[in-house]
Amino acid sequence: MTGGNESCTAGPTSMSYLTCLTYILEEWTGVEDIGDYLSYAFYILWLLFPLVVVFVLPGVIVILFYVSILWLHIYKRKNEIKEAYSHDVWIGAREMLATIWDGHGRIWHGYELHGVENIPQGPGLVVFYHGATPVDYIYFSARLHIMKKRRCSVVADHFVFRLPG
Numbered sequence: 001m002t003g004g005n006e007s008c009t010a011g012p013t014s015m016s017y018l019t020c021l022t023y024i025l026e027e028w029t030g031v032e033d034i035g036d037y038l039s040y041a042f043y044i045l046w047l048l049f050p051l052v053v054v055f056v057l058p059g060v061i062v063i064l065f066y067v068s069i070l071w072l073h074i075y076k077r078k079n080e081i082k083e084a085y086s087h088d089v090w091i092g093a094r095e096m097l098a099t100i101w102d103g104h105g106r107i108w109h110g111y112e113l114h115g116v117e118n119i120p121q122g123p124g125l126v127v128f129y130h131g132a133t134p135v136d137y138i139y140f141s142a143r144l145h146i147m148k149k150r151r152c153s154v155v156a157d158h159f160v161f162r163l164p165g
Contacts, residue, residue, distance in 0.1 A: 057108065061135055064104060068097050094151075098142040105139035113143040119150075126152070 026034045075093045105111030119126070128136065134156065141152045 060104075060108070064100070068100070071097065094145060098145040101138050101142040102146055105135075105142070109139070111139045111143070113140065113147065116144065116147055119144075119148075 022035050022038070025038075026032060031037065072093055075090075102111075126140070128140070134154075137154060141154075144150055144152055
């Protein structure tokens with residue numbers, strides 16, 4: 001086994017980095033032909049990769065929900081004194097969250113908003129379907145806020161209010 005200041009290239013034959021790493025793992029674990037086991041592990045990883053991708057997206061959305069809630073809570077605590085003397089202290093928080101959610105929608109889903117010019121200046125009604133989570137409404141609201149500086153109120157099912165947080 002190589003130790004101390006020795007390297008795999010110090011011997012009579014030069015090895016590549018991966019060959020050297022395989023040699024060190026074989027010596028360390030005592031398992032012969034560890035390369036076969038590693039290739040099997042990479043095959044299993046490649047086989048299960050679609051399942052990993054399926055669970056990563058919902059995980060990122062849930063984490064982003066809780067980061068948004070935490071951000072608003074910290075922002076509120078930080079600006080409680082300013083709120084008494086300011087017109088609307090939540091402008092900065094809205095801008096930040098709209099930018100975060102709009103970036104998430106564009107990167108993960110390629111979300112675009114078309115036909116914003118058809119929304120009337122006064123009150124209007126936008127009807128849309130959402131799946132298990134109201135992420136499409138959040139993307140819509142964030143993009144509308146960035147493009148038109150308008151806020152959108154929502155009428156939602158009871159399920160939305162049962163989400164934790």
